Amino acid sequence: MAGTESRGSGTDTADEAVRATCDDASICKRFAISIGYWTDPYIQHFVRQAKERKAPEINRGYYARVQAVNQLLDAFLERTECNCQVINVGAGLDTTFWRLKDENRLPRKYFEVDFPMIVARKIHHIKSKPSLSKPILDAHSDQSLIINSHTLDSCRYCIIGADLRNLPGLEANLKKFNLDPQLPTVLVAECVLVYMRPEQSASLIKWAASTFPTAMFINYEQVNMGDRFGQIMVENLQRRQCNLAGVEACQSLESQRDRLLLNGWESATALDMMKVYCSLPQDDVRRIEKLEFLDEKELLEQLLLHYCICWATKDGQKLGLAEISF
Ligand SMILES: C[S@@+](CC[C@H](N)C(=O)[O-])C[C@H]1O[C@@H](n2cnc3c(N)ncnc32)[C@H](O)[C@@H]1O
Structure with missing residues (x-):
């Protein structure tokens, strides 16, 4: 859950x-993976194992988050038969490229964007660990491979250091590395927009809608931040000098959906994670619920009610993207 990922002073830092x-985010994911919530052999190459256990409700929240984003992403790949692009914005140390490579369903090109400092760290790990670099090279052809401290560009995988608040810079970078606006494109923002001011996230969403005629935008982040539990979350964070610049856009499922619809998308859905948790394949939910004893079920419910997944589509090529759901 993003509750463990919220720091920030609102100043220079x-x-x-x-x-x-x-x-x-990656340490929490690695911990949940180590307990058996889901499988990911790659994350261990990016972050250390957590020193302390994470609470079961946090692990279940991460499980729901990862399953939800994967399900929507995989549905898009299926609809487009992988003739598409993925742009993961604020990707951090995400390992989805390697999962898709292993499952033999890479898009034509998988892009990631994050701050140059994060990208430099990610590329350093990739360069120094064959388990990470080999799949990239295996998917590469004879064309030249660019790999320097702030950029990696191969045939199927590109990592770009850029600030998502600077859209001309973002677009120029993506185009330099052969982004094709005519190709169906899915953008994934997993716990990212909440760190940008509402007008900045709205501009990013609008830019995506106006750039790609056939596209989907998947956004996972906080919701219901105006109710008592949400206010307490915000207050606790502020007491620790933490500020979520985009919290205003996280007031309700409606405000989340409106932001997408008001910024150029044709259809949009927003679900709280409690609803999503109940819609995930229940065999697997029963399996993970046996992994750890959860004392406070209400706490899990409250946490799940304060995160949501939203997705929006534009369907220039009439691929039936609006039908994608859980
Ligand atoms: C909570 S982490 C989530 C990482 C990843 N999406 C995941 O779920 O594992 C948020 C990420 O967004 C990135 N980010 C936030 N604002 C950004 C901006 N303006 N430009 C580029 N990256 C940004 C951060 O650097 C960080 O890697």
């Missing part, structure tokens, strides 16, 4: 605090 959330 705010970006540094936002960058730090990337480790928090």
